[in-house]
Amino acid sequence: MLEWLPEAIRPNITSELLLESLYETVYMVGWSLLFSGVIGILLGVTLVVTRPGHILENSFVFHTLNPIINVLRSVPFIILLVALIPFTRFLMGSAIGTTAAIVPLVFYAGPYIARLIENSLLEVEPGIIEAADAMGASKAQIIFRFILPEALSSLLLSLTTATIGLVGATAMAGAIGAGGIGDVAITYGYQRFDNGTMLITVLLLIVIVQGLQSLGNISSKRVRRR
Amino acid sequence: MLEWLPEAIRPNITSELLLESLYETVYMVGWSLLFSGVIGILLGVTLVVTRPGHILENSFVFHTLNPIINVLRSVPFIILLVALIPFTRFLMGSAIGTTAAIVPLVFYAGPYIARLIENSLLEVEPGIIEAADAMGASKAQIIFRFILPEALSSLLLSLTTATIGLVGATAMAGAIGAGGIGDVAITYGYQRFDNGTMLITVLLLIVIVQGLQSLGNISSKRVRRR
Amino acid sequence: MIEFKQVTKTFHSGNQTVTALDNVNLHVARGEIYGVIGFSGAGKSTLIRSANLLERPTSGEVLINGVNLATLKSRELQKAKRNIGMIFQHFNLLQSKTVFDNVATPLKLTRTPKADIRKRVTELLSFVGLSDKADNYPEQLSGGQKQRIGIARALATNPEVLLCDEATSALDPDTTSSILHLLKKINIEYNITILMITHEMSVIREICDKVAVMEKGRIIEEGSVLSIFSNPQHPTTEKFVRSIIPTGLPARVKEALQQKEPNRRIYEVTVTGDSSHSDLLRSLIQTFGIEVDILHATMNDIQGTSFGRIYFDLRAEPEILAEASNYLKSHPLQPKEVTGDARVAA
Amino acid sequence: MIEFKQVTKTFHSGNQTVTALDNVNLHVARGEIYGVIGFSGAGKSTLIRSANLLERPTSGEVLINGVNLATLKSRELQKAKRNIGMIFQHFNLLQSKTVFDNVATPLKLTRTPKADIRKRVTELLSFVGLSDKADNYPEQLSGGQKQRIGIARALATNPEVLLCDEATSALDPDTTSSILHLLKKINIEYNITILMITHEMSVIREICDKVAVMEKGRIIEEGSVLSIFSNPQHPTTEKFVRSIIPTGLPARVKEALQQKEPNRRIYEVTVTGDSSHSDLLRSLIQTFGIEVDILHATMNDIQGTSFGRIYFDLRAEPEILAEASNYLKSHPLQPKEVTGDARVAA
Amino acid sequence: DSLDETTDYSPDNPVSVKIGVTGTDTPQWDFIADIAAEEGIEIEIVRFNDYVQPNQALADGEIDANAFQTISYFDHFIEEHDLDLTAIGSTVLAPMGLYSTKYDSVDDIPDGAEITIDKEATNQARNLMLLQEAGLLELEDDFGVTSGVDQIKNNPKNIKLTEIVAGNAPRLMEDVDAALINNGIAVDAGLVPPEDAIALESETATPYINIIAARSEDADNPVLQRIVDIYQSDEVKTFIEEEYAGATIPTYISLDELNSYPR
């Protein structure tokens, strides 16, 4: 498949490995985005609505959650990976491989997404929340029917940024045998001084990231109303 | 200094090393935040104001910058580090060490900050820009006297998120001999199975991140006017 | 229905303290349309916002239907609020939803069937004259159109109580009048209670039963619209009344006075209720032989009766005028001679 | 000074096209206060926003001082805009800046010395009555207070042209009147040109020299305020004029008509300018011996003259009334008998 | 976990085995897997990017064997973590070398010179021992396989040691006076170890011979034994020599010999 490339940049890896690693990346990013997105949005919403003066003001929850997120964001990814091994094994049956990597990736991206979401949600006009409150909306309705839709455009951009961050993080998940393009780039390209592999994997990553960003930009723009 | 700790968690490293690595982290994060902050804000502002329909609409600039940022965000940090070696050497005289690490860190964080800033700036009420325009503000004035101050609260949270991201990235900058707490945590704590070192370094990281986040939250809240 | 009991609300900003509500007592009876008027910054919005707890009073309490909302549990509070529609001064529309969905929002909250929602929203949009904007987003609307969406949204659930904060401030007189008529209509048909903030005396005149005047956080005067208009006590109230019943001398009267003709006098008669001028006119014209002209007259139609002033221009020989002046002094309508010095233009 | 030449502006949203301005031609002369009135959604904001290119017209051109802004280079355009103050319908204040800094913003843009800024802003704030709010942030202000900050900001640089989009819509009559007086004053003192959007006819009456009426993106009528008020041509214009000179039957007149007494007739006299009623009164009372009462009267004072209506209540034997009716038919004031069927309440 | 029940296998009734490797060792394992597959052993290669996880995963039963480490690292690791693992065969040796773009011999290295060493613990220990061998440093007596810079007794030339990631050493050579580089990496980076190195680990450095490790209970498992045999076959030896161009030297010694290095 790649034989037609000039020698200097012809990768030393098989196209099967490349395709497989592409699949692994998509698989890891997809699943961990799903979970960390849900968790991150939940945490982000909680961080916003429990803060002083907000609709579900709860000093205890806010002041517990806030540092927990900070702690998770403090730990270097590799150490997080290790610290989570027992939990990963309990959850996934195994602590190695592509599937197992989803757990630490979720722990990595969840709190990160929470922070981005928090920032987006704080920009919602307080008047909107007042209107919701005055209509007798329940707290859940205020969140799901007012705050989230109003912040949607910014949320989509935040999720885009987070997704691209996840793509980057999968490269590190190679430590537990997760594979993925980033890992191939590092182990075959970088460590083996194989410029061809480096080039093609980085190109693939660029295509992925470019695609994700375009998708994010377009969908965010489509729902932006100002 | 650390001899009073119970043996199980007494780190095998000297307190000098710890202090030095703390200094290295602060040094790297400080400088790279300064540069990547400036660059990120410039790029973020450019991404916003050159987009279709905005005050400095410029399809060429926007459609050039956008993918360049994506490219930089695509490359795994370790590969970015390597790819930048010649440039770093040219700029810093050497591609090794704490100072040299600032270059790849800036390349890593700059585009990332740009994306966060972009999202924050897009949330500024268009009416504000109209008011500025109607007053005869120059483009630079519109940006610096209207858009940036109005987005300040969100910008501060974005910069906080980015700074914490930078703290995480410094752990990886150990690859070129940059040192720092994250690196000590990985090489002394994780690789040498020294739980004491792991604990104390991670605790230090937590304190740093917690401090940064609190600072960000407080300053953002102070300037938030809604 | 709505009762404010010694409600005080202070805001702190820096080292400044603003007392937006200062020991306010107010009672709005069921089915009443109660207007609150006052200068900008008087505390009107704060008052109405504390009715549904958007602002928690610093002290005092607000009862709706005899219930202090502040004592309710979350769910009960929501239920209570669903019975209170609110029109916001700054509209507070959802930017992310179409006009249709904005109006439908309160209905969706109560899980109204889709078909019912469609019917009700269509009806409301057609009433506020925005059927063709159903699929537009708020940012594509003019100021008045946004306000009308806010009105439609507040009415969507047929609430028992309606809180209107400057509901017609951005609307032209024609639209205002049709909105006010609608409010009056639902007030009569459904016995809905309306608390209405406004800075326009004409709104009060048009539909309110009672009115309170606020100044600096205090209610300085209140009563039936009729009594306030006919007999304002407080200077501020008078200013508002004057805004639709001018009390300054009309230009034509001033002009006439400037000519200072000896055989001409100008009299002002204040009209209250059903006063009759026929005997006055007859006496002046027939008995005294005076030439009587109506120089200026402004009367307001307030709930079926007329209030206002008439300026009569009397011309005759000075001695006849002097004679008539004695007659006029004892006349029950108490005509006052206008000399130009006594009153200052507003 | 401001000239709109065949300006058309269309908005597209989805498959809908809205023509907000439809071939508008308008000329505002230097030093003029030009009012634009129209129903909500008529295109007023779009018109004023195209004057300083906040909306680029789809076709046609706008000249300010003979210059088409659209042809200017960036720097020249900025300079031109600094001479045009604008008050926005939705205020558009900077949330992140204090009241003081908001008003100071346009001065800072031109690098005005600090001391001058302080002096000018203090002066403006005291004028709009918000000196005590200098250090507050917009979100701590009431609706009317925000609007006043917007006004102060627009005036800060003493612009040559002022564009006001509903500058007083959130203000009470007293504040409105003081703002309007200020505008009139700067208009006279500095010969500043003002284009003023409003939905309140009273604003037009108070300070405008000329007025244009918009409907559905078109200017349907324009002229001096006097001519428009005294002689509105288009039904929409009439509606606006009627908003301050009610043309419907007053309640008291309607009530009188309902009693259908045979020896009572009601006549309506339209007052335009300096019409005199003295001979009418004398004839009716003295010649016919009719009992004449003034049932209702509303006159408006427009630029020194009175316009309005008087309702006379005539009581006498039917045959005398019949006789008088012939006399009245030929009277130059053209009194019209009101029967209750002919007119419908507005 | 155990492979016990799967002693019987044939091409028609294949047995599957998971082998953990790190980074770049896959070519020979792909080659071995092909050979083994014909006999009914399906090798699944699990690639790690880290030196801790493969042993952990082996002990936890997530893989059946691993092949990525030197015997000394392995011994140290199982002692530290109290794991019941055993070395079941030797594989290759990739000697370490000291390279410099500035100096032709170790003696030329000046006072205060900067030398890069691997930040990864076992390799770092090897680096330091090579520097001791070259006479640049003196290490503590109890210097072990994961000892680091803190165990340096004497640094007469005041050499500045900079820890970096191994793969960067060739790339950063010109920024320092000398760099310690793994053979594998050196060859990949286009260096010729015997010619370019100014100091080289002796080829018989037993502690640094790589091994295949398994859980002790599986030490005698015929499947694993067969895999060791395949690895140590001439066919594979030739393959490795060609593939790695001398950077990685197939080194097949007995287990006794393997375990007899000086500790």
Ligand SMILES: Nc1ncnc2c1ncn2[C@@H]1O[C@H](COP(=O)(O)OP(=O)(O)OP(=O)(O)O)[C@@H](O)[C@H]1O
């Ligand atoms: N961005 C837009 N997209 C689509 N339609 C628009 C947009 N802006 C304005 N319109 C439409 O153009 C018409 C004129 O709007 P404009 O704001 O000029 O009205 P207006 O006369 O100022 O009304 P008001 O008195 O209510 O402020 C309205 O029907 C409005 O819905």
Ligand SMILES: Nc1ncnc2c1ncn2[C@@H]1O[C@H](COP(=O)(O)OP(=O)(O)OP(=O)(O)O)[C@@H](O)[C@H]1O
């Ligand atoms: N959040 C706040 N912080 C500080 N002061 C406030 C705040 N909200 C309102 N105020 C002040 O309280 C006073 C009353 O405000 P309110 O909005 O009730 O006035 P209002 O009568 O509705 O005026 P308007 O007619 O201009 O809308 C004002 O002086 C205002 O500046």
Ligand SMILES: [Mg+2]
């Ligand atoms: Mg208000």
Ligand SMILES: [Mg+2]
């Ligand atoms: Mg408008």
